[in-house]
Amino acid sequence: MITLKNIEKVYRTSSIETLALTNINLDIRAGEFISIMGPSGCGKSTLMNLMGLLDAPSQGSVEIGGQAVTHYRDKELAQLRNQKIGFIFQSFHLINDLSVLDNVEIPLLYRKGDATGASRRELARQALERVGLSNRIKHFPNQLSGGQKQRVAIARAIVGRPDIILADEPTGNLDSGMGNEIMAILQQLNTDGSTIVMVTHDESMAKKTHRLVRLFDGSMVGDSSIGQGALSMETGIGRVFPSEEQSTL
Template sequence: MIHLKNIEKVYRTSTIETVALTKVNLHIRAGEFVSIMGPSGCGKSTLLNLMGLLDTPSAGQVEIGGQAVTQYRDKELAQLRNQNIGFIFQSFHLINDLSILDNVEIPLLYRKGDTTGASRRQLAQEALAKVGLSHRTKHFPGQLSGGQKQRVAIARAIVGQPSIILADEPTGNLDSAMGNEIMNILQHLNTEGSTIIMVTHDEAMAKKTHRLVRLFDGAMVGDSVLVMSDK
């Protein structure tokens, strides 16, 4: 599903060179729920961005679904991202001036082949139903709690029915009860077939996934199976 081979990522300015990732080799199989942990600044979000095709490695190769994408042009990367990957962020990234339904619809606006507003609206309504927010479609982000905002963000991530969901600290801004609700939704999406990779600082949340990858100073220092996936 996702294969990273000898990945390195170096950020350079005229005076400073910062190594974010070094010699990372990681294979994530279809249907897995993988958590990534490590101290702040160890490269977790950089790794997630590379898997999400939001950034490119300085060296090494990224494969998505058997396709080597390192040499893809920006337009090709954008199309592959839109068709195959859903993103969930710690800070939600909702547009306050749009209704919940409109927020969820946004990824579909960039899809070729989705010809009617009615079909996009139907898919957005179905995604909101999956996260238990059918009754909030006309509300705006400012009218929701943090947990509800994150559920909207999940609905937006899954509206295009991607095979891969990347979640960067999806419970980081929530209390433990709301965090557990979000994890329950992610676990359910995983049982339905989504491959999920989640960055987290929370050991308890990580233990709810199938596999735990640990990073330190840009290098993988651990990769352990927690629960066997039946995918």
């Protein structure tokens, strides 16, 4: 579903060059739920931006659904993002002046060929129902709790029925109880067929995914199945995580 080959990302200014990612080779299969961990500044957000076609590698290639996209034009990348990828952010990124329903409908406004406003609103209602917020469609973001805002953000990410969901610290601004509820929603979406890549600092949340990729100083230092023990970034020694039953809504 997502393939990164020999990825290098360099940020340059007139006086300095910063190597953000180097020698990244990663293949994420359809239906996987991947977590990415590492210390601040290790390249997690840069890697997520490359997967989400928000940035381009300095070297190497990116494939989405078998399509090599490295040389796509901006308009082609935007269209592919809109059709294939849903984004969930730590800070929600909701528009306070719009209702919950209007916020969720936004991605559909940029889709060519999508029909009437009524059909878009029905899809938005269905997405909100999936995350348990059908009774909040007329509310505004400032009338919601943090967990409810994240549910709206998830509904917005899935309203276009993308194949891939990219979640950047989706539980980072939530308490543990609400974080577990959000993870249960993501697990259910994955069970329903979505491929999910999640950046997190929370080891307990990473344990709920299928596979853990660790980054350090822009390099991959671990890639292993959670059930078989994830690699310790510091020592490279396998650690066995206890198995956990998937939560449901």
